[in-house]
Amino acid sequence: MYARDRALQMLGIDIVDVAPGFARAVFTVREDMVNGHDVCHGGLLFTLADSAFAYACNSRNDSAVALQCSISFTAPGRVGERVEAVARERALGGRTGTYDVEVVGPSGPIALFRGVSYRIAGTVAPAS
Amino acid sequence: MYARDRALQMLGIDIVDVAPGFARAVFTVREDMVNGHDVCHGGLLFTLADSAFAYACNSRNDSAVALQCSISFTAPGRVGERVEAVARERALGGRTGTYDVEVVGPSGPIALFRGVSYRIAGTVAPAS
């Protein structure tokens, strides 16, 4: 999955850990990742969290996609900082699952993400 | 704001329209934007929507930041497609605002985003 995941490579996101219901993704905030306020674009913090979420919910050899995600931004990420997203499964039921992802920089948490996944058959086009 | 917004430039996001409480952002899905399912990474659709949201909530010459965002993914985005995110203010009160962003591809809507913003004084570090 990672070899084909070109967006991760473009953004320098590494998946450093995968276990059933768990994944950890990291990147370093580059100069081309900041927004007009000179802090890491919130969308890229989301992308890091969403990537950890995707690997956590595909960790059981099902094919799962993101259905709904939310994120609270609690502190800024800055250029040069290494940021880590840790995804943990919180609930599984029917074809859906709920995952929490904590996004942490050198000075502590900077965002809280929650995602709902949906398990699909292999041939259905995933939503994201 | 756009000139300093390096993340937008890295992702090829154009802000094509800004008016009070309104903004429109577009990009074309590149080959380096797909995930392991070969569709546009959900995080990059979020980033497009979040960018439209940011310009809409800064359209009143306040300095506003994203506090909480959520997104529902309803259809995939594919390589080569032009995707547009249209942000509209839904409510303003005290120092907070609520915005809806519709993300639309050539075949119709592909994601629905909602963001809550918070207006800050100019010198406070924004969260994202």
Added chain:
Amino acid sequence: MYARDRALQMLGIDIVDVAPGFARAVFTVREDMVNGHDVCHGGLLFTLADSAFAYACNSRNDSAVALQCSISFTAPGRVGERVEAVARERALGGRTGTYDVEVVGPSGPIALFRGVSYRIAGTVAPAS
């Protein structure tokens, strides 16, 4: 469905309109519905919106349940006010659907709700 829906009756919620992908629910804020700030408890505004959502997503004769819901509170609701929640389908795909519900009092919108539904087989226990 309404006859068995005892929570609606307890709270004085009326379902005044149902059409495919659409529903409208109303209640009047009673004195026993306020919180410690003397305004309508946010949970009861959520309950009104969630009820409109439930009838909208069951309007197609599927059995659907709420999977994930979010709400932004934008203004208070006060005792004696008639409050209306209007639910509209925004997307349908696979077994899931996305619905927006606007909650409106006499002076305008007071909350924005968004729900993701999941269609189940008749015998599966719904989550809520």
Added chain:
Amino acid sequence: MYARDRALQMLGIDIVDVAPGFARAVFTVREDMVNGHDVCHGGLLFTLADSAFAYACNSRNDSAVALQCSISFTAPGRVGERVEAVARERALGGRTGTYDVEVVGPSGPIALFRGVSYRIAGTVAPAS
């Protein structure tokens, strides 16, 4: 605050624990709390969680209101079950805070709630 909180009394919600950044609320699912699927109305599970959230974010003697809340429903609540909502502060910054609330029945978790609060001056009308 509790004495004036008539909605809690109407629903039989007890606030059994409050500490800085923490609160615990409980109720028992009554027969008049079920929806048309004969399980506890999701709105009332939300109301329980939202109440724990409200007491946790007012635990510091600020006056705080709910700005945005989301909930994932993971299992049903049934008549006669005692359900507990435990709210914990996850982040505080500027005038906003983020709280997680876990809603647990006799058989385990049934919903996950996350709320963003906003601290107001005493005379401003709260949103919910």
